[in-house]
Amino acid sequence: MFFENSQYNALTGLKNRKGLYHDFMHKYAEFLDPKMSSPFSIFICDLDRYKKTNDNYGHKAGDAVLKNVASILSQHCGDLDTAYRWGGDEFVFVMPGTDLEECKQKADEIRQAVKDSSVTVSVLPIKVTMSAGCALYNRSKSIEENIAAADDNLFSAKDSGRNQVY
Numbered sequence: 001m002f003f004e005n006s007q008y009n010a011l012t013g014l015k016n017r018k019g020l021y022h023d024f025m026h027k028y029a030e031f032l033d034p035k036m037s038s039p040f041s042i043f044i045c046d047l048d049r050y051k052k053t054n055d056n057y058g059h060k061a062g063d064a065v066l067k068n069v070a071s072i073l074s075q076h077c078g079d080l081d082t083a084y085r086w087g088g089d090e091f092v093f094v095m096p097g098t099d100l101e102e103c104k105q106k107a108d109e110i111r112q113a114v115k116d117s118s119v120t121v122s123v124l125p126i127k128v129t130m131s132a133g134c135a136l137y138n139r140s141k142s143i144e145e146n147i148a149a150a151d152d153n154l155f156s157a158k159d160s161g162r163n164q165v166y
Contacts, residue, residue: 009085011063012070020084020092024143027082031096034139041095041103044150045110045132048162050089053128061121065128068119076110092147100136107132107165115163129163 007019015023024032031040047053047069054062066089073083073091084092093110095103111130118125133153137146153166160166 009070012066012085014070014074014083014085014091016085017087020082020086020094021143023082023094028094028096032137032139036139038097039099040137040139041098041100041134042137042146042150043093043095043103043107043132043134043165044086044147044154045091045093045107045130046154047089047114048129048131048158050128053126057121057124057126061119061124061126064119064121065126068117069114069128069130072110072113072117076106076113081106086147092150100134103134103136104165107134111163111165131157131162132165133157134165 007015007022009016030036031038047065050062053065069091070083070085073093077083078095080096082094084094086092093107095106098106111132114128114130118127131154133150133156135146135150135153138149157164157166
C-alpha cells in the first residue's frame with residue numbers, strides 16, 4: 001500500500017504524526033475550542049514486546065502485525081474518530097465527543113480484538129497483545145502535553161503487566 005500523501009504512513013495506510021497535527025488544526029479545531037463543553041478523549045497504545053516479534057519472526061512478520069493492528073484500529077473508528085500511526089509500534093486514537101470512560105471502553109475493545117487476532121506468516125500464526133493509556137483531552141494544554149498524559153497511563157499499563165488499558 002503506497003500513499004503519495006505525506007500525511008499517511010505507507011505501511012499501515014493510517015495517517016501519521018504529520019496527519020495528526022494537520023487534523024488537530026483543521027478537522028478537530030472546533031472540538032479544541034476552550035468554550036466547547038463536549039468531551040474529547042485520546043489514547044495511545046503500543047504492542048507488548050513488539051521487538052521480540054521482529055527478532056523471532058523477522059521484519060516482514062512484524063510489518064504484517066502492524067498492518068493487522070492498523071486494520072483493527074480502523075475498523076473501530078466511529079464517524080469522528082481517527083487512528084494514527086504515531087511511530088514504530090505506537091498508535092494514537094482520537095475520539096471527539098467521547099468521555100474518558102467511553103475512551104477506556106473503546107481502547108479495551110480494541111485491545112481484546114488485537115489479542116484475539118493473529119497473523120499467519122510462513123504457516124506460523126503470530127499473536128500479539130497491546131497496552132493502552134487513555135486521557136481526557138485538556139484544552140488548556142498542547143497536543144504534546146495531552147499525548148504525554150495518555151503516554152503516562154500507557155506506562156502504567158505496561159508496569160502493571162501489559163495487555164491492559166489505563
